[in-house]
Amino acid sequence: MDDYLVTVLSNIGMxxxxxxxxxxxxxxxxxxxGQQAFFAISAYTSxxxxxxxxxxxxxxxxxxxxxxxxxxxxxxxxxxxLHSMYFSIATLAFAExxxxxxxxxxxxxxxxxxxxxxxxxxxxxxxxxxxENNVTPLQYMGIIWGILIAVLIFFLLLERSRLGSxxxxxxxxxxxxxxxxLNVVRYRILASTFAGFIAGLGGGLYAHFATYVEPQIFxxxxxxxxxxxxxxxxxxxxxxxxxxxxxxxxxxESVRAIQGYRMIVFGGxxxxxxxxxxxxxxxxxxxxxxxxxxxxxxxxxx
Amino acid sequence: MLKIDSLSQQxxxxxxxxxxxxxxxxxxxxxxxxxxxxxxxxxxxxITGLYAPTQGEIFFQSQKINGLKTYQIIHLxxxxxxQNLRIYGRMTVFNNIWGAQHSLSDRGIRRQFLMSxxxxxxxxxxxxxxxxxxxxxxxxxxxxxxxLPDQRRLELAxxxxxxxxxxxxxxxxxxxxxxxxxxxxxxIQKIAIPGCTCIIIExxxxxxxxxxxxxxxxxxxxxxxxxxPSEVLKNPLVLEAYLGYEExxxx
Numbered sequence: 001m002d003d004y005l006v007t008v009l010s011n012i013g014m015x016x017x018x019x020x021x022x023x024x025x026x027x028x029x030x031x032x033x034g035q036q037a038f039f040a041i042s043a044y045t046s047x048x049x050x051x052x053x054x055x056x057x058x059x060x061x062x063x064x065x066x067x068x069x070x071x072x073x074x075x076x077x078x079x080x081x082l083h084s085m086y087f088s089i090a091t092l093a094f095a096e097x098x099x100x101x102x103x104x105x106x107x108x109x110x111x112x113x114x115x116x117x118x119x120x121x122x123x124x125x126x127x128x129x130x131x132e133n134n135v136t137p138l139q140y141m142g143i144i145w146g147i148l149i150a151v152l153i154f155f156l157l158l159e160r161s162r163l164g165s166x167x168x169x170x171x172x173x174x175x176x177x178x179x180x181x182l183n184v185v186r187y188r189i190l191a192s193t194f195a196g197f198i199a200g201l202g203g204g205l206y207a208h209f210a211t212y213v214e215p216q217i218f219x220x221x222x223x224x225x226x227x228x229x230x231x232x233x234x235x236x237x238x239x240x241x242x243x244x245x246x247x248x249x250x251x252x253e254s255v256r257a258i259q260g261y262r263m264i265v266f267g268g269x270x271x272x273x274x275x276x277x278x279x280x281x282x283x284x285x286x287x288x289x290x291x292x293x294x295x296x297x298x299x300x301x302x
Numbered sequence: 303m304l305k306i307d308s309l310s311q312q313x314x315x316x317x318x319x320x321x322x323x324x325x326x327x328x329x330x331x332x333x334x335x336x337x338x339x340x341x342x343x344x345x346x347x348x349i350t351g352l353y354a355p356t357q358g359e360i361f362f363q364s365q366k367i368n369g370l371k372t373y374q375i376i377h378l379x380x381x382x383x384x385q386n387l388r389i390y391g392r393m394t395v396f397n398n399i400w401g402a403q404h405s406l407s408d409r410g411i412r413r414q415f416l417m418s419x420x421x422x423x424x425x426x427x428x429x430x431x432x433x434x435x436x437x438x439x440x441x442x443x444x445x446x447x448x449x450l451p452d453q454r455r456l457e458l459a460x461x462x463x464x465x466x467x468x469x470x471x472x473x474x475x476x477x478x479x480x481x482x483x484x485x486x487x488x489x490i491q492k493i494a495i496p497g498c499t500c501i502i503i504e505x506x507x508x509x510x511x512x513x514x515x516x517x518x519x520x521x522x523x524x525x526x527x528x529x530x531p532s533e534v535l536k537n538p539l540v541l542e543a544y545l546g547y548e549e550x551x552x553x
Contacts, residue, residue, distance in 0.1 A: 157415070157418075158415065160418040160419060160420075161414065161415050161416065161417060161418050162401075162404045162413075162414040162415070162417045162418070162419075163411065163414040163415040165393070165397055165400065165401045165404070165419075166401065166404055166414065168390070168392075168393055168397075168401075169390055169393070169401050172390045172391065172392060172393065173388055173390065175352075175372075175388075176384075176388045176389075176390070178371075178372045178373050178376075179350065179372065179373075179376060179381075179382060180376065180401065180402045180403075180404070180405060180460075180464075181373050181376035181377050181405035181406070181464065182373055182404065182405050183371075183373050184373070186411075190411060279392075284392040284393075284444065285392075285444060288394060288442070288444055291442075292442055295442075
């Protein structure tokens with residue numbers, strides 16, 4: 001496979017994690033401008049785990065995702081009373097706080113005569129697990145997509161489960177959901193925690209792919225893109241955000257003819273879709289229609 | 303079953319409920335009537351824990367329920383519907399009802415994740431109820447695609463799936479034509495009243511007199527009359543509350 005294609009597919013895979021993280025919060029009806037914070041937290045912590053402490057990649061990823069999930073749970077506990085705009089502002093403030101904290105924090109140790117670790121605004125260089133272990137870009141792409149598919153399977157199971165329907169109920173009407181005897185706060189915090197972990201997996205993968213992270217990467221535009229992907233692709237199924245990512249990174253960023261105009265085209269696309277398809281291409285109505293068609297065609301009536 | 307003891311609810315300068323006493327015994331169907339703004343919906347909201355009452359106490363099966371969280375009150379066996387119709391519009395009809403019974407069993411989060419909508423026991427229960435309210439054929443429609451009377455029926459079914467002991471219906475025939483109202487009344491008679499104690503808020507007197515064995519009348523937050531429908535509708539205070547209001551509308 002040619003190198004360029006491998007890079008594009010890897011990018012699509014990694015950004016899909018943050019898109020799915022935003023999607024999970026869309027499900028419970030909240031707009032988070034802060035999912036990039038969990039991406040960042042895990043990028044740093046999993047990078048530290050492999051580069052500074054010599055842990056294997058998979059433990060580093062779980063560790064990074066776990067720290068991100070804990071941070072997300074704490075943020076969820078602090079924001080469970082906030083809704084709509086106030087929730088968005090709180091998550092944005094949290095994410096900026098985390099990013100600015102990475103600008104000032106320096107924690108390095110010497111490994112083989114070289115200083116390794118986060119160095120404030122200079123960033124965190126030398127996350128070289130991929131090179132040290134002779135993993136080819138193609139193999140690393142396989143790792144990214146393997147984990148992404150696992151996350152997607154989790155989402156597909158979630159959509160069929162009671163828990164998934166509770167999340168959707170929460171997203172439509174929180175008060176009504178409490179009237180069904182469900183402890184709304186508990187499920188809100190649970191969804192935030194899951195979303196933090198998923199964003200964290202992407203962040204850890206990104207740090208090892210790029211070998212270098214700096215705070216500036218994790219600014220609010222990363223989270224805004226994550227949300228836009230869900231809104232483009234549709235909020236009816238977890239495949240929606242993937243469609244959004246593929247459209248943007250796979251098409252707009254990669255087609256040379258529109259290079260330089262990418263953000264203009266992307267912005268226009270979002271604006272048009274918000275007007276004509278407010279819940280994306282694969283919204284609940286279309287997903288339901290596809291499911292019905294599928295069932296009529298291939299299954300007997302129950 | 304339900305005992306309300308000198309309940310008052312104050313919002314800033316507005317007294318929404320003033321010193322209301324009410325007792326509902328098991329199996330009874332109580333009609334809660336009164337002009338607009340008289341505090342009927344507020345009373346249901348206080349019972350279901352949406353507001354903490356300013357004064358007074360509420361007991362359900364001799365357990366004090368004011369101060370409990372809404373979902374805890376629901377767990378005790380109370381269900382309600384809403385005057386302004388609240389359904390999950392973007393979910394299917396089936397999922398609307400299926401979703402309402404998640405908290406009945408296996409409340410652990412792990413079990414909620416492992417249980418899918420293919421669980422046979424759940425499916426049969428939901429399908430049976432859908433059949434009773436006449437929505438079985440349309441169970442895979444999105445709820446927002448249903449016409450209003452069917453959405454009201456969906457709301458009734460959703461309240462009944464938990465097999466509540468006390469059912470609070472807030473204008474179950476709101477916005478319906480006389481014919482649809484009649485159908486709704488007989489549906490309530492058939493599937494709701496046999497299984498649970500009901501409190502029904504309604505403006506349509508035909509429906510109220512057909513369903514309820516006792517009426518309670520609120521006006522400006524106070525209880526002004528209570529008794530059998532024929533007694534209450536002859537009560538001069540009630541006539542004044544209603545006719546005075548009507549005269550104003552004609553002037």
